[in-house]
Amino acid sequence: xxxxxxxxxxxxxxxxxxxVSLLAPRRPDLTGLRIGVLxxxxxxxxxxxxxxxxxxxxxxxxxxxxxxRTKQQFAAPAPPELIxxxxxxxxxxxxxxxxxxxxxxxxxxxxxxxxxxGLPAAVVCSDAFAATADTMATLRGATGYRYLxxxxxxxxxxxxxxxxxxARLADDVAxxxxxxxx
Amino acid sequence: xxxxxxAPTDPDPDLAAAAVERCYEQGWTDGLPVVPAxxxxxxxxxxxxxxxxxxxxxxxPQLDRVVTVELAAINAVMAGCLPEYFPVVLxxxxxxxxxxxxxxxxxxxxxxxxxxxxxxxPVRSELGLNATGGVFGPGFRPNATVARTIGLIVRNxxxxxxHALEQATQGLPGxxxxxxxxxxxxxxxxxxxxxxxLAAGTSAVSATLLRTSEFVDxxxxxxxxxxxxxxxxxxxxxGAWIFRNASAGIVxxxxxxxxxxxxxxxxxxxxxxxxxxxxRSVADLARAGKDGLDGMVRFADGTRADGFDPLLRGPERENxxxxxxxxxxxxxxxxxxxxxxxxxxxxxxxxxxx
Numbered sequence: 001x002x003x004x005x006x007x008x009x010x011x012x013x014x015x016x017x018x019x020v021s022l023l024a025p026r027r028p029d030l031t032g033l034r035i036g037v038l039x040x041x042x043x044x045x046x047x048x049x050x051x052x053x054x055x056x057x058x059x060x061x062x063x064x065x066x067x068x069r070t071k072q073q074f075a076a077p078a079p080p081e082l083i084x085x086x087x088x089x090x091x092x093x094x095x096x097x098x099x100x101x102x103x104x105x106x107x108x109x110x111x112x113x114x115x116x117x118g119l120p121a122a123v124v125c126s127d128a129f130a131a132t133a134d135t136m137a138t139l140r141g142a143t144g145y146r147y148l149x150x151x152x153x154x155x156x157x158x159x160x161x162x163x164x165x166x167a168r169l170a171d172d173v174a175x176x177x178x179x180x181x182x
Numbered sequence: 183x184x185x186x187x188x189a190p191t192d193p194d195p196d197l198a199a200a201a202v203e204r205c206y207e208q209g210w211t212d213g214l215p216v217v218p219a220x221x222x223x224x225x226x227x228x229x230x231x232x233x234x235x236x237x238x239x240x241x242x243p244q245l246d247r248v249v250t251v252e253l254a255a256i257n258a259v260m261a262g263c264l265p266e267y268f269p270v271v272l273x274x275x276x277x278x279x280x281x282x283x284x285x286x287x288x289x290x291x292x293x294x295x296x297x298x299x300x301x302x303x304p305v306r307s308e309l310g311l312n313a314t315g316g317v318f319g320p321g322f323r324p325n326a327t328v329a330r331t332i333g334l335i336v337r338n339x340x341x342x343x344x345h346a347l348e349q350a351t352q353g354l355p356g357x358x359x360x361x362x363x364x365x366x367x368x369x370x371x372x373x374x375x376x377x378x379x380l381a382a383g384t385s386a387v388s389a390t391l392l393r394t395s396e397f398v399d400x401x402x403x404x405x406x407x408x409x410x411x412x413x414x415x416x417x418x419x420x421g422a423w424i425f426r427n428a429s430a431g432i433v434x435x436x437x438x439x440x441x442x443x444x445x446x447x448x449x450x451x452x453x454x455x456x457x458x459x460x461x462r463s464v465a466d467l468a469r470a471g472k473d474g475l476d477g478m479v480r481f482a483d484g485t486r487a488d489g490f491d492p493l494l495r496g497p498e499r500e501n502x503x504x505x506x507x508x509x510x511x512x513x514x515x516x517x518x519x520x521x522x523x524x525x526x527x528x529x530x531x532x533x534x535x536x
Binding site for chain 1: 201204208210221224233243244246247248249250252259260286288290291292332345347348349350479481496
């Protein structure tokens with residue numbers, strides 16, 4: 001009689017379909033597009049994203065920031081009503097900063113949710129959290145999902161240092177939001 | 183001494199080792215060997231609870247993972263539990279689920295928090311849970327394996343593995359090993375679970391998440407106030423302080439608890455005394471870059487007038503967990519650092535199949 005070792009993960013019955021995510025279509029450039037900002041309460045996240053979105057407007061021709069919200073629970077993915085609000089109120093999203101174990105993973109989860117709602121998204125994470133961000137992308141059926149990293153640490157930077165980080169990231173953010181996809 | 187046909191067969195150590203290795207290959211262990219779970223053994227665990235195997239007892243929406251009673255039983259087997267421990271595992275898990283951080287990002291956190299599990303009531307002696315000498319371990323099967331089960335569930339069912347979804351910067355020693363029974367017999371106070379509102383004599387589990395634990399050795403004074411001042415100093419160090427206030431706990435040894443009780447201190451009086459005095463001057467906090475108070479997280483401000491910032495939000499139970507455990511042989515107690523809030527609840531141990 002067969003007497004197998006039981007699987008403690010439960011994943012055999014709970015496997016997700018891989019590759020179900022579909023990234024949002026990209027425009028060739030940001031001209032005239034409305035920007036949505038979603039910051040996650042981590043230290044310096046709001047300033048970094050505010051500065052980034054300002055550069056997307058002044059340098060890359062976006063129309064302006066039409067949504068700027070704070071995600072109250074940084075460990076959890078954005079709730080559906082928040083995703084819906086962005087889908088109705090802007091054309092592209094900048095979000096982050098993934099700067100802790102749970103919020104870096106959930107920032108990537110948010111990026112995938114925005115893409116699935118038709119919004120090109122640029123997720124910014126500290127480079128110390130790439131492993132957990134990548135793992136979350138795979139869990140969400142989006143292995144290889146592209147996001148942007150900035151050198152760790154972020155929380156201890158001065159306002160001027162944060163602005164400098166934003167300046168260094170802005171071109172890459174614009175490129176990620178306008179494609180090509182992968 | 184010849185073995186007759188009715189003599190029990192010695193288990194085959196090579197077969198056992200091969201089964202253990204199979205579990206390693208699957209990534210199912212915390213680094214130590216696990217007991218490979220068979221259907222028959224898991225069924226014996228399931229027979230100790232009235233809950234059905236498919237009952238959902240935990241969920242992490244961000245990872246799309248669900249813990250069922252069956253999966254908890256498999257991991258309890260693997261951790262080395264006996265079937266009769268399983269109701270304690272379920273109560274410990276339920277108590278942890280009442281912790282905000284355990285349903286959010288706590289298990290993934292850079293702080294790598296450890297569950298603190300405190301058991302009260304007759305189940306302590308029924309199962310042989312250690313409440314006295316060396317209570318923080320090791321050496322006692324139920325203490326060691328109940329705590330380890332929680333870690334295996336987080337790893338195997340939630341899929342939170344170190345270096346991937348688990349981002350502990352250093353973690354802490356004994357992360358999945360802190361299950362203590364309260365030393366009710368030598369405590370001058372009511373059991374922790376009774377303080378939480380359960381009838382005295384109820385077997386129950388309280389739990390929260392810790393960032394570390396650190397000893398206070400005071401065999402130096404007969405004064406309750408001097409003793410509490412020693413605790414206040416350890417509790418008030420700036421390194422453990424992140425937000426406006428912080429929560430903590432003390433696992434008193436019987437000697438310290440009795441010394442306080444003799445001087446008229448109940449749990450409430452201890453908390454009130456410490457809530458008033460634990461804290462630091464603004465100048466001390468400024469030296470550590472933690473004086474700023476505008477947002478949720480403290481920051482380096484440097485502009486505040488000097489004053490005193492209390493550590494605890496107030497004298498309520500949730501801000502300072504107090505338990506009694508250990509041997510009565512020395513004045514050595516443990517300050518514990520709570521990861522976030524404590525729910526202040528105790529969960530009864532419910533046995534018995536339906």
